[in-house]
Amino acid sequence: MLCVPSRNRKALADERGSAVVGFCAIAPLLTFVFVLIVQIATLCMDQVTLSMAAHEGARATSTMFSSSADGVSAADKVMKMRGARGENTRFSVKQQKRGTLMYVMFTAQESFHISLLNRDILLSATARVVDERAL
Numbered sequence: 001m002l003c004v005p006s007r008n009r010k011a012l013a014d015e016r017g018s019a020v021v022g023f024c025a026i027a028p029l030l031t032f033v034f035v036l037i038v039q040i041a042t043l044c045m046d047q048v049t050l051s052m053a054a055h056e057g058a059r060a061t062s063t064m065f066s067s068s069a070d071g072v073s074a075a076d077k078v079m080k081m082r083g084a085r086g087e088n089t090r091f092s093v094k095q096q097k098r099g100t101l102m103y104v105m106f107t108a109q110e111s112f113h114i115s116l117l118n119r120d121i122l123l124s125a126t127a128r129v130v131d132e133r134a135l
Contacts, residue, residue, distance in 0.1 A: 035116055043112065043121065046084055050108045050125040053078040058106035058127040061093055066133075068093035071106055084110070095131060102134035 053075040061071030072091045079089060094105040109124045 032116075039114055039116055043114075043123070046110065046112065047123050047125065049079060049082040049084045050110060050123055051127070052082065053084075054106050054108040054125040054127040055129075057091060057093075057108065058104050058129045061106060062104040062129045062131045062133065064132050071104075075106070075108055079108075088112075096128070102131040103128050104131045 056078045057071040057075030059071075060066060060074035061068050063070075071093055075091055076089070089108065089110045092107045092109075094107075096103045096105050105126060105128050107124065107126045109122060111120050111122045113120050
């Protein structure tokens with residue numbers, strides 16, 4: 001059997017629909033990249049919020065006539081005000097002596113679940129301020 005060239009070259013040269021095929025091949029990759037960018041942006045925003053909460057908690061803890069509960073309350077208020085999820089947030093307060101000064105070390109930690117990667121990520125922020133109560 002001989003291969004006979006097609007007599008309808010116009011139908012073979014028609015490229016309609018080739019863009020749709022190319023888009024269907026690339027669309028899942030584009031969707032994955034977009035969702036990944038959104039997840040990374042959310043994590044960055046949450047890290048900034050944790051840093052702000054740690055700083056505010058350390059500042060509130062170090063003031064005169066305050067306790068670590070006041071710092072935790074101030075940090076929690078920052079987390080809620082910034083719209084952070086705050087479900088898995090842990091705060092810890094430590095005092096540290098360096099030379100003649102006492103410092104308050106305030107740490108805020110929060111774990112997040114990234115559904116796209118099916119992983120848990122622990123974000124942490126620490127702030128250190130001079131303890132005014134020891135002055």
